[in-house]
Amino acid sequence: xxxxxxxxxxxxxxxxxxxxxxxxxxxHFRKHRPAMLGVGVLSLLVLGAIxxxxxxxxxxxxxxxxxKYLPPSAEHWMGTDGLGRxxxxxxxxxxxxxxxxxxxxxxxxxxxxxxxGAFAGFYGGLTDNALMRLADIMLTIPTLFLAIVLIQxxxxxxxxxxxxxxxxxxxVIAITSWMPxxxxxxxxxxxxxxxxxxxxxxxxxxxxxxxxxRHILPNAISPIIVAATLRIGAAIITEAGLSFLGMGVQPPAxxxxxxxxxxxxxxxxxxxxxxxxxxxxxxxxxxxNYIGDGLRDALDPHHVE
Amino acid sequence: xxxxxxxxxxQAIPVLxxxxxIVFSLIQISPNNPLSAMQNNPNITPExxxxxxxxxxxxxxxxxxxxxxxxQIVQGNWGDSFVTHRPVLTEIGERLPxxxxxxxxxxxxxxxIAIPFGLISAVRQYSLFDHAVTTIAFMGQxxxxxxxxxxxxxxxxxxxxxxxxxxxxxxxxxxxxxxxxGGMTTLGESPPDPLVDRVWHLVLPVSMLAVFQLAxxxxxxxxxxxxxxxxxxxxxxxxxxLRERAVILKHAxxxxxxxxxxxxxxxxxxxxxxxxxxxxxxxWPGMGRLFFNSAERGDYTVxxxxxxxxxxxxxxxxxxxDIAYAFLDPRIRFx
Numbered sequence: 300x301x302x303x304x305x306x307x308x309x310x311x312x313x314x315x316x317x318x319x320x321x322x323x324x325x326x327h328f329r330k331h332r333p334a335m336l337g338v339g340v341l342s343l344l345v346l347g348a349i350x351x352x353x354x355x356x357x358x359x360x361x362x363x364x365x366x367k368y369l370p371p372s373a374e375h376w377m378g379t380d381g382l383g384r385x386x387x388x389x390x391x392x393x394x395x396x397x398x399x400x401x402x403x404x405x406x407x408x409x410x411x412x413x414x415x416g417a418f419a420g421f422y423g424g425l426t427d428n429a430l431m432r433l434a435d436i437m438l439t440i441p442t443l444f445l446a447i448v449l450i451q452x453x454x455x456x457x458x459x460x461x462x463x464x465x466x467x468x469x470x471v472i473a474i475t476s477w478m479p480x481x482x483x484x485x486x487x488x489x490x491x492x493x494x495x496x497x498x499x500x501x502x503x504x505x506x507x508x509x510x511x512x513r514h515i516l517p518n519a520i521s522p523i524i525v526a527a528t529l530r531i532g533a534a535i536i537t538e539a540g541l542s543f544l545g546m547g548v549q550p551p552a553x554x555x556x557x558x559x560x561x562x563x564x565x566x567x568x569x570x571x572x573x574x575x576x577x578x579x580x581x582x583x584x585x586x587x588n589y590i591g592d593g594l595r596d597a598l599d600p601h602h603v604e
Numbered sequence: 605x606x607x608x609x610x611x612x613x614x615q616a617i618p619v620l621x622x623x624x625x626i627v628f629s630l631i632q633i634s635p636n637n638p639l640s641a642m643q644n645n646p647n648i649t650p651e652x653x654x655x656x657x658x659x660x661x662x663x664x665x666x667x668x669x670x671x672x673x674x675x676q677i678v679q680g681n682w683g684d685s686f687v688t689h690r691p692v693l694t695e696i697g698e699r700l701p702x703x704x705x706x707x708x709x710x711x712x713x714x715x716x717i718a719i720p721f722g723l724i725s726a727v728r729q730y731s732l733f734d735h736a737v738t739t740i741a742f743m744g745q746x747x748x749x750x751x752x753x754x755x756x757x758x759x760x761x762x763x764x765x766x767x768x769x770x771x772x773x774x775x776x777x778x779x780x781x782x783x784x785x786g787g788m789t790t791l792g793e794s795p796p797d798p799l800v801d802r803v804w805h806l807v808l809p810v811s812m813l814a815v816f817q818l819a820x821x822x823x824x825x826x827x828x829x830x831x832x833x834x835x836x837x838x839x840x841x842x843x844x845x846l847r848e849r850a851v852i853l854k855h856a857x858x859x860x861x862x863x864x865x866x867x868x869x870x871x872x873x874x875x876x877x878x879x880x881x882x883x884x885x886x887x888w889p890g891m892g893r894l895f896f897n898s899a900e901r902g903d904y905t906v907x908x909x910x911x912x913x914x915x916x917x918x919x920x921x922x923x924x925x926d927i928a929y930a931f932l933d934p935r936i937r938f939x
Contacts, residue, residue, distance in 0.1 A: 436622055439915050441876035443892075447899045448627070448907070452634040536748050540881065543750050544896065563754060563885065566785075570758045577751030585746035592742075 327597035334593020337586035344583055348394035357385040359392035360551055368569045378571040381561065386571065390579050393553030398583070400465050400472070400554065401535035407473035408534070409527045412480025413516075419481065420488025421511050431485065434478040442475045443540070449474065450546045468547050472537050480526050487519035521598040528591035532584040539580050555580045605930070609923065616919045620912065624677075627911050628670050628904075636902025638662070638686035660686075673908065683905035687898070692909040696891065700913065702788065703879050703890035709806065710813035711875065718818050719861075722825025726860075727852060729830065737822060744819025750881040753812040757885070760808060761785035773800055783807045786887040809886040813878050817871065824867045828860035835859075858932050865932065869925035873918050 328334060352359055363383035371378045377386035419430040437445075453467035461470050491497065492515060500514050535555075541547040542556025550557055555576045562573035639656060657663055661672060676683060682692040725737040761781040769780035776790075783804060784790070790801050832838065833856060841851045880892030891910055898906040930936050 432619075436619060436626075438870075438873060439619060439918050440623060440627065440911065441873050441914050441918070443877040443880055444895055444911060444914065445627075447896065448630050448634065451636060451899060452630060455635045457633055457635075532746065539748050540750055540877075544880075544884065559751060559754070563757075566754065566758055567762055570762065573751075573754045573758060577748060577754065580748050580751065581743075581746060584748070585743060588742065588746050 324594075324597040328593050331593035331596055333589040334596075337589035337593070340582055341586040341590070344394060344579070344586075345398065347391050348398060351388060351391035352395070355385075355388050357388045359384065359389045359553060368565070368572075370569075371571055377575040378569070380558070380572050381565060381569070386558075386575050389553050389558065390555065390576055393555050393558055393576065394579060394583075396465060396548055396552060396554045397535055397538060397556070397580070400469055400538045400548070401531045401583075403465070403469045404472035404476075404534035404538070405527055405530040407469060408477045408530055409480055409523065411473060412477035412526075413484050413523060415477065416481035416484025416486075417488055417511050417516070420485035421492055421507070421515070423489070427485070430481070434481050437475070437478050446471050446475050446537070446541060447544075447546055450541065464552075465548055468538055468541060471541075472534050476530065476533065476537070480523070480530070483522050483526055484519060487522065488515055491515045491518050524598065525591055525595045528587060528594055532587040532591070535580060535584055535587075605927075609927070612923050612926075616916075619919065620915060623915050624674070624908070624912060625670065628673065628908060629666060631902075631904045631907055632666055632669060634902070636900075638902045638904060673905075677912075682909050685898075685906050686903045687901050687906075692905050695894065695906055696909050696913060699889060699891045699894045702888060703883070703892060706806070706809055706813065706882065706888060706890065707875050707879055710810045710878075711817065713810060714814040714817040714821055717814075718821035718825055719864075722822045722864075723829055723852065723857065723860075725822065726826045726829030726833065727848075734826075738826070741819040741822045744815050745823070747815065749812060749816050749878055750885060752815055753808070753882065753885040756808045756812055757785040773797065774804075786885075788888060809882045809888060812885070813882050816874075816878065820867060820871065821864060824864045825860065828863040829856060832856045832860040862929065862932055865925055865928050869922050872921045872925075876914055 361384070363379075366375075366379050366383035367381050369375050369379040369383075375385050375387070377390065379385055380389070415430050415434070419427040449471045450467055453461050453470065456462040461467050488511075492510075497510060497514060500510060505514065538547055538554060539556030539559065542554050543559050545557075545560060547556050548554045550560075558576040559573060562569075562576070565572050638660075639653060639662070661669060664672070673683070684691055685695050688695065721737055725734045728734055760783045762785070764782035765778060766774060766780040766782050768774050769776055769778035774780060785808065788802070788805055789798070790805075838851060838856055841855045842848075846855075876892065879890055880896060882888060883890040883893040884896070891914070895907065895910045897903075898910070
């Protein structure tokens, strides 16, 4: 018997054939095993950072001087530090700050980089030249040196709303790391603005800002998403590094970086104070990097379906 | 080529000028007073401090201060440190060679290891070796470098003993750490063979500094090689009967190295970051450490000196990378 396709199944088939780009990307992403593992590990870490400080009996900030430098045990899974604070609980509490700094710095860096890159690529000429020379100059000053000068300046209260808490470090990380994104976005804008559909939109009367945001940006978004993901890991490492040098988030607030600050002098008798906070950084960053890797594959337009 | 190099060198002058203006302003806005160390000195009266501030021109407006500084630089006078009162160039001259010595050894070592590993990994794609190399390289890129330094100290300096302690090579009686956790040479007490001692002190800081570059370079070498191996001219070379060795080393390698050169050029500024952490952890008397201490003390003449010298070095090494391009890829012409 010859099958007669009902209109419903035909529609369903058509819908199946024209999957959205997001669902195609997701299908590819799901197959990238390290990336999925990264999602799992990262979810656990985020969950732990949110829940552990709430449900635990230990106060991450309270000192118990009699319990100082206890090695890892059933009571203190990762041991205690020089002030008797539980390292596991403190790492989870510090994780909130570290993850927040990483995320905020990434958002700010990507916003700055995308804006500068979009303007440079779209307008070209003098604007392009000026903005890209600025990026070149920023890339010629060693980042960490610039960051140290900037952090001191902000912490002294030169810009009042950027002087305390995580604000100065987020700002400094962003201001020293937007350049690669700007170059990437500029290149996409340069090539996309030549396409016919942009000419069509312009002929239909679209203004420049509309072309930049509504027409070009959605077509340039894939590499930005990948760069953004990788930027989180880099930002977490930079925060940790600056805090390790004593230039980041200040104690008593914990971050993975400033927990490592005293660890070096305690390495002979309490190596766990150096090992565990760093392990958290490592697992977070490697998860984020694998997710970025997976996204790069998934968003690659050269997939054969 | 010569004309290209000269043009690039001329282009560097305005860049360095703009950098000096930006950085000088940033340092001057920040409220660290270079004389603050003297404020607690009972032998210096407040009047003396005022007189010194006058003399150094610390209260001059920013443009005046900058033009004074620039005027001196142009004449080759980099000023004196506010803390040690020695010339800035002497201060930097003592530290820069230590930083370069450490960074260059790590840099060369990373390249020497990365190139063959990346090559073999690409040629034997999806083999066990390839999987191991890519996974380890990925881990190396995700590890916080300073934490890796701490782990190296825990393993090799705190927990492992040197089996050669008490022998002719290391006269120090046991217990002696496998590798020292700091310094450039052994201080005091009958030093062993100076060369052995130097290398022995280099092992951990160089490993720490090399790991990130190594991971990065392996990945780029492998990716570059994989791209090139798909090319028609490689198939031609294989088809005409060349041995695999010759195809890979003579035909593929040079083109595959181009992306590696790009990433090396981009990573040069990061070498200074790595050096600061390595010098901090291994108490290495280098330029990064000098910068950090000077920043804490507001010693701006030294800060400006270090920033200008490192920016110049970065520009110089970028130029070297561009020249290396021309060598690797004759299609690139500079004019």
